[in-house]
Amino acid sequence: MRAHPRPRLFSPLRLSAYLIGLGFLVVAAFSSPPFLGGEITLGPVVGGVTDSQGIVFVRLSEPGPVGVLYSTDSYFRRDVHRSVEVQAEEGHDLTAQIPLTGLEPATTYTYRVLAGLGPRGILNPYRFTTAPPPNSLHDFDFAVFSDLSLVNVAALAYASAGAFSPAFVMQIGDFDHSNPGIIPPPVTIENWRWMHRRVLGDSASGQDFAKFVASTTPFYHIWDDHDYGANNADRTAPWKDMATQAFLEYFPLPARPNPAGGLWYSFRYAQAEIFVLDLRSERDPDDAPQGPEKSMLGDDQKAWLLDGLLASTARWKFIISSSGWNLRGKPTDSWALFSDEQSEIVQFVRDRGISGVVVLSGDLHSGGGIDDGTNAYFPELSVPATNIHQQRDCTGGECGTWSEGILTGIDPSGFALIRVRHDKTSGADRLLLQTRGEDGSLRLEYLVELP
Numbered sequence: 001m002r003a004h005p006r007p008r009l010f011s012p013l014r015l016s017a018y019l020i021g022l023g024f025l026v027v028a029a030f031s032s033p034p035f036l037g038g039e040i041t042l043g044p045v046v047g048g049v050t051d052s053q054g055i056v057f058v059r060l061s062e063p064g065p066v067g068v069l070y071s072t073d074s075y076f077r078r079d080v081h082r083s084v085e086v087q088a089e090e091g092h093d094l095t096a097q098i099p100l101t102g103l104e105p106a107t108t109y110t111y112r113v114l115a116g117l118g119p120r121g122i123l124n125p126y127r128f129t130t131a132p133p134p135n136s137l138h139d140f141d142f143a144v145f146s147d148l149s150l151v152n153v154a155a156l157a158y159a160s161a162g163a164f165s166p167a168f169v170m171q172i173g174d175f176d177h178s179n180p181g182i183i184p185p186p187v188t189i190e191n192w193r194w195m196h197r198r199v200l201g202d203s204a205s206g207q208d209f210a211k212f213v214a215s216t217t218p219f220y221h222i223w224d225d226h227d228y229g230a231n232n233a234d235r236t237a238p239w240k241d242m243a244t245q246a247f248l249e250y251f252p253l254p255a256r257p258n259p260a261g262g263l264w265y266s267f268r269y270a271q272a273e274i275f276v277l278d279l280r281s282e283r284d285p286d287d288a289p290q291g292p293e294k295s296m297l298g299d300d301q302k303a304w305l306l307d308g309l310l311a312s313t314a315r316w317k318f319i320i321s322s323s324g325w326n327l328r329g330k331p332t333d334s335w336a337l338f339s340d341e342q343s344e345i346v347q348f349v350r351d352r353g354i355s356g357v358v359v360l361s362g363d364l365h366s367g368g369g370i371d372d373g374t375n376a377y378f379p380e381l382s383v384p385a386t387n388i389h390q391q392r393d394c395t396g397g398e399c400g401t402w403s404e405g406i407l408t409g410i411d412p413s414g415f416a417l418i419r420v421r422h423d424k425t426s427g428a429d430r431l432l433l434q435t436r437g438e439d440g441s442l443r444l445e446y447l448v449e450l451p
Contacts, residue, residue, distance in 0.1 A: 042200055043210075044126060067098060135271065143166040147364075148387060151390075152204050155387040156413070159211075161440070162213065166217060169220070172224075173322030179230050181239045205386070229243050234280065235280075297341065315429050330395065342377075365385040365391050385413060394408060417435075417436055
């Protein structure tokens with residue numbers, strides 16, 4: 001019988017490089033006083049990523065300092081940077097958000113979290129890639145999730161989305177349906193903190209999120225009603241400040257235009273700009289009378305959105321709406337109840353000839369829906385529920401009319417994939433809106449082209 005040589009895990013050259021890199025890492029980590037805070041109990045999550053900076057979130061087991069070592073060299077032999085020291089404090093539930101500055105555009109960074117006994121991630125390094133410069137032209141994909149199940153079940157869609165190597169991932173509302181503003185009584189900030197810990201790691205779906213998204217793919221999030229605090233909740237909620245504090249403790253965001261206001265923000269990625277709306281903390285009650293004064297955005301957020309759309313040099317302008325935008329979609333707890341304000345936004349865009357506007361919305365719990373603008377003014381994609389396996393119809397029982405269809409009567413679990421393309425030869429800009437099942441299979445697709 002012919003003997004077969006035992007496979008080698010490392011060639012001598014590769015092993016030498018690894019050991020040298022490991023040595024560089026240890027020296028870099030401990031050449032100045034080490035961070036000696038508690039051990040990491042949650043995270044890391046990388047967010048707030050632009051073409052020049054990012055933020056790493058972690059939660060520790062006890063109060064203390066934490067930092068990050070990061071480099072463009074995966075072996076940490078050169079270009080090694082050490083973040084500022086951030087304190088994890090009991091008053092903020094032992095969470096910390098560590099800023100990474102001086103980053104280069106479209107560059108992959110390897111990073112290690114410095115906490116507890118030393119750097120975390122030596123054998124299994126964390127990596128993320130910064131955004132390209134604004135107005136550069138790239139082909140890229142990004143994945144969008146909405147509506148996570150309250151039942152403790154896995155979220156296979158995270159792995160399926162990760163297989164497409166998205167440039168970034170978004171979660172646009174109802175990251176959980178815990179309703180922390182009413183359950184359990186008495187209502188305290190711990191209700192929200194427990195919910196955030198759950199979705200980021202302390203549940204079956206949270207473990208999937210941590211494994212396939214959190215540490216390696218830039219993550220952007222906004223709430224809807226059930227993770228804001230209660231069904232159909234609005235700006236009058238007595239616990240709004242608690243909800244806001246807990247959200248900002250757990251989710252790293254880009255710079256907000258009004259830090260004293262709500263959570264709305266925008267960010268750029270190459271030829272796209274994404275406007276993330278906060279449709280809960282500024283929202284008038286749904287049952288307020290229709291009229292030009294009734295607002296889902298509030299004056300400040302609306303002015304920011306309109307000014308931003310007008311000033312944007314991006315070819316694609318995505319509006320992230322946790323509530324349904326489609327005029328003929330779900331009739332309750334949606335833009336249908338704020339039709340005057342919606343008409344104002346639409347007329348502003350049309351009067352000024354703003355092109356490339358696309359809406360990505362959540363809330364419906366369907367298998368995904370797409371409208372070409374016939375019923376929604378602009379092209380709109382309704383994102384599938386992430387892992388709500390049992391539901392077979394839209395929330396409220398009415399899905400509405402969607403030109404390209406909306407899927408019900410099936411397990412809705414899945415995600416949206418947005419595929420941005422630029423043809424360098426013809427100069428054409430195209431966008432593929434796709435809804436996909438939790439296994440990654442294609443469900444609906446619509447092509448948008450810039451004029």
